[in-house]
Amino acid sequence: GKKIFSFYVQDKMEYEGLVLRGGLRYDLFNPGVKRVKDLSDPTGSSQDPNAPASRRDQTLTSADYESAKNDNKISPRFSISFPVSEKTQFRMSYGKFFQQPNLQDLYVSPDFLSRQSIAPPFAATVGNPNLKAETSTQYEVGIRRALSEKVAIDVNAYYKDVVDMINSRAIASKPNGLILSDNLDEGVIQGLNISLE
Numbered sequence: 500g501k502k503i504f505s506f507y508v509q510d511k512m513e514y515e516g517l518v519l520r521g522g523l524r525y526d527l528f529n530p531g532v533k534r535v536k537d538l539s540d541p542t543g544s545s546q547d548p549n550a551p552a553s554r555r556d557q558t559l560t561s562a563d564y565e566s567a568k569n570d571n572k573i574s575p576r577f578s579i580s581f582p583v584s585e586k587t588q589f590r591m592s593y594g595k596f597f598q599q600p601n602l603q604d605l606y607v608s609p610d611f612l613s614r615q616s617i618a619p620p621f622a623a624t625v626g627n628p629n630l631k632a633e634t635s636t637q638y639e640v641g642i643r644r645a646l647s648e649k650v651a652i653d654v655n656a657y658y659k660d661v662v663d664m665i666n667s668r669a670i671a672s673k674p675n676g677l678i679l680s681d682n683l684d685e686g687v688i689q690g691l692n693i694s695l696e
Contacts, residue, residue, distance in 0.1 A: 501531035502569075503599075509576075522576040526597055526632070530605045533564035534628040540673045541616045559613045567628040572597045586645040593639075597632040604665055604680040605630055616675055624667045627680045636660045651696050659688040 509522035535541045541563060578592035607626035615625055641655035664684035670677040 502527065502529040504528075517581040518579070520576075520578045524572075524574045524576070526570075526572040526574070526599075528570045528572075528599055528632065530567050530628045532567055532606060532628050534567045535559070535563055535612065536565050537563075538670050538672055538677065538679060541612065541677070559609050559616070564609075570631055572632060572634075583642075588643045589641070590643075591640045592637075594637050596635045596637065598635070599632050600630040600665055600680075615677055616672060619675060622678060624678045624680055630665060630680060631663050631682050633664050633682075634662050653692075653694045653696065655692040655694075657688075657690055657692075661686045661688065 504527040505525060507522060507524040509520065512519045541559060574595035574597055576592075576594040578590065578594075580588060580590035583589050603626065604624075605626050605628055607628075611623075612625055614620070615623060637657065637659045639655060639657045641653065643651060643653045645651045662685045663682040664686060665680055666683040667678050668681050668683055670679050
């Protein structure tokens with residue numbers, strides 16, 4: 500069956516207003532299902548014509564599958580904050596974060612995959628048990644300043660780089676093409692937050 504395991508360790512150090520935090524997270528994920536060995540020819544329809552008839556009938560058999568791989572991730576986290584003056588506090592942080600794929604993007608039944616591979620009644624995206632987790636690397640810098648005893652302003656800038664985002668891609672498989680979920684996209688998110696409290 501599906502395997503999900505994670506743990507997180509963190510430590511914190513304080514010294515005269517300086518606060519340091521460090522952490523490390525480990526994640527393991529395995530969807531616990533078989534995946535097709537060769538998506539370019541999932542049913543083995545283009546195999547050697549001298550192969551046994553059972554391998555040329557354009558249906559998926561157990562020989563077409565292999566076990567899905569473990570997805571192991573290590574994500575460090577770090578932050579620091581310290582006073583610049585009596586009224587001003589500075590902070591910054593760095594971290595890696597992972598988001599497992601939606602289950603609908605991971606799983607596909609053998610019957611549905613066979614039908615989509617041979618004579619699909621409609622175009623549909625096929626799940627991929629070997630999808631990797633989306634990875635985000637995030638940086639933040641912030642400063643907080645007291646303007647009076649009752650009013651403070653906080654400015655926070657952030658930058659996030661995201662890779663292995665999930666999208667669909669066409670596979671030129673035989674006898675019919677497939678549309679497969681895969682780790683294809685990447686993006687950048689950046690911004691500035693200003694708040695008055």
